[in-house]
Amino acid sequence: MRSINHPAAWLLCTALLASPAASTTVFAQTTDKLDSIVALVDDDVILRSELDIAIKGIVDRMRQQGAELPPQNLLEKQVLERLIIRRLQLLRAAQTGIRVSDSEIDQSLIMLADQNKLSLMQLRQLIEADGEDFTEFRQNIGEEMMTERLRQRVVNGMDPITETEIDILLASEDLGGGEYN
Numbered sequence: 001m002r003s004i005n006h007p008a009a010w011l012l013c014t015a016l017l018a019s020p021a022a023s024t025t026v027f028a029q030t031t032d033k034l035d036s037i038v039a040l041v042d043d044d045v046i047l048r049s050e051l052d053i054a055i056k057g058i059v060d061r062m063r064q065q066g067a068e069l070p071p072q073n074l075l076e077k078q079v080l081e082r083l084i085i086r087r088l089q090l091l092r093a094a095q096t097g098i099r100v101s102d103s104e105i106d107q108s109l110i111m112l113a114d115q116n117k118l119s120l121m122q123l124r125q126l127i128e129a130d131g132e133d134f135t136e137f138r139q140n141i142g143e144e145m146m147t148e149r150l151r152q153r154v155v156n157g158m159d160p161i162t163e164t165e166i167d168i169l170l171a172s173e174d175l176g177g178g179e180y181n
Helices: 007-018 020-031 048-065 073-097 102-113 120-128 136-155 163-171
Strands: 037-041 044-047
Touching: 020 044, 037 048, 037 073, 044 073, 048 073, 073 136, 102 120, 102 136, 120 136
Parallel strands: none
Antiparallel strands: 037 044
16 A cells, blocks of 8 residues: 655545545535436437537527527427437448548538638637537537438438329328328
8 A cells, every 4th residue: 555645645635534524525526527328329328418518509599599498308308319310320321431521521611601701710710609619510510411411322222202102192091182292
């Protein structure tokens, strides 16, 4: 066993051991920072902190728009479902070899800045002024690009629906005989 030679360290250890309240406080402070798992998605997890950040973003946007907030439990359930779906899409995209390069993300950011008549630096400043981390924003853009490519791959892989199939479906009793466009 090593002995404690530094006087300040020795005093701190002695004080913590002598005072149960102090050691409980130190323990409580460290447990406040622990995160928890709210969902398992394949071999990945969604953490409570991720869910809280997503909820906060939605609540902030709804308040800015003056929209009425749904009950907290409903909001949490819907946001968690969206996070799970997004995570599944990202995992599927990665499994099928869909990748997005840094240069593609940069091009997308430049296009976004141009659409808003901003330079890339101004876009970055605007995002950071809204309290969002630009690195996370950039990562979200890349993830959006991956999920969009996955959707396109799924859509392109589908067989086109023929006029005959539409006529058969419309004539069936499943649709209840209404008018459809």
